[in-house]
Amino acid sequence: MSEGQQDEPSRDCTPAEAASLQARQRRKIAQLEEKLEVLEAGRASKERQMNQYMAQGRAIRRVVALFDNVEDLVTENDRRYELTGNEETNVDQDRLQVGYVTLTLTLPWFHKKAVEMDYDEYSHMMKMLRQGADGARGDDTSKLKALVSDWVNREFKPDCLIDADDKHLRGFTNDACGMLLCPAELDWNDPVTRAGIRDRTEGYIVTDLSFPAFLYDKYTANSDDLEEGLFKGKILLQAYKAVFTSPSSAKDIEGDGDGSDIIRNNRLAKKSAAGVKVKKHVRFALSSVTSWRSVDGDFDYMQFWRTIVDFFKRPPGREARQRVERLLEWWTRKVFGRSQREVLSATAKANMSVNALARQRAHRDDLMFDSP
DSSP, X not given: OOHHHXXXXXXXXXXXXXXXXXXXXXXXXXXXXXXXXXXXXXXXHHHHHHHHHHHHHTTIIIIIOSSSOHHHHHHXXXXXXXXXXXXXXXXXXHHXXXXXXXXXXXXXXXXXXXXXXXXXXXXXXXXXXXXXXXXXXXXXXXXXXXXXXXXXXXXXXXXXXXXXXXXXXXXXXXXXXXXXXXXXXXXXXXXXXXXXXXXXXXXXOOOTTSOBGGGBGGGOOBTTBTTTTBTOOHXXXXXXXXXXXXXXXXXXXXXXXXXXXXXXXXXXXXXXXXXXXXHHHHHHHXXXXXXXXSEETTEEHHHHHHHHHHHHHOOSSHHHHHHHHHHHHHHHHHHHOOOOGGGOXXXXXXXXXXXXXXXXXXXXXXXXXXXX
C-alpha cells in the first residue's frame, strides 16, 4: 500500500460516525441556506428601495422641475452654502434654488438620505430618481397624444379627423390644431395669417415669445389685456385633470371638481403652478413633431416653461401676485372642487347620522343606568 493510500481515511465507518457526519452536513446546509436567505432578503430590500426611488422620482417632472436635472438643483444648493452673503445670484440660479426647495418639500426624505449615503449609493439613488422622472414625462406625453386628438375631434369636428396614433397631420397643417397653436396676438381666421405661419414668413414666425391660443378661455385673447382668460383654456384644464386626477375626470370640466381632499389638492395645485408642465405637453400633443425635443423649429420649450414659471413665481407687484393667487384658486376649484363642510350649520351637523347615533347610544346607556 502506498504512502498516499495509507493517509486516506478508511472508507468503512460505524453507524454512529455516519450519523454524526450527516448531522454536520445538515447543519452546514442549514447555515448556507440562512446565508442565502439573508442575501436574497437584502437584494430584495435593495430592489424595493430602488423601485421606491423610481416611483417617487415620477413626481419630479410633474411638480418640481420639468427640465432641470436633480443633480443641478443639488449643486446650486451646495454652492449657496459657500456664499459669504455678498454675492449676487442670477435668475437661472434662483430658479434652480427654488427647484431644490420644492424637491425637498415634495420628497421630504431626500436631504437626509443624500447626507447619510456613501457616493455609490447616492449616485444610484439619483439614477433611479432620474429614470422615474423621465419615465413619467414619457408616459404623460404618450397619454396626452391620444387624449388631445380625441378632445379636438369632439370639440371642433374637423373635416379630417386627427389620428390618435399619427402626428404628421397635426400642427399648423391642421386647421383645428393650428388655431389652438396660433400666437395670441394673431388671428388664425385670417387667411394671410395662416399662410404666413405655414410659410414662416417675417411677422408670422411662431416662437416661445408668444402665448398659444389654447392657453386662453374660449381660445381667444384680448389684445388690450393679455392676462384676461390666460391659463383658463378648456383643453388645458382637460389635460391637467387627465394627468393629475384621471383621464375619465377630464370628460367633465364645465362645473367645479368633486371636492375630494381639497386641502392636499390645493397644495398640489400650487406646487405645480397650475399645470406648468401640462401646458408644454398640450402644445407638443397638438404639434406635428413625432418625438420629444426641447426645441421645435423656432419654438423653445425650455424657455416657454421658464416664462410660465416666472409668470406664477415672479409677478411684478402686489396686484399681479393677487391675480396669480385668484387664478390658482380658480384652478383648485375647477380641478378639485369646493369644500362645503365649513359652511354647515351646527344644527345641520347635529342632525347627521353620525352625531345622531352618538346621542342615541348615550341616551340608551343613561336609561340602563337609571333603571332599577
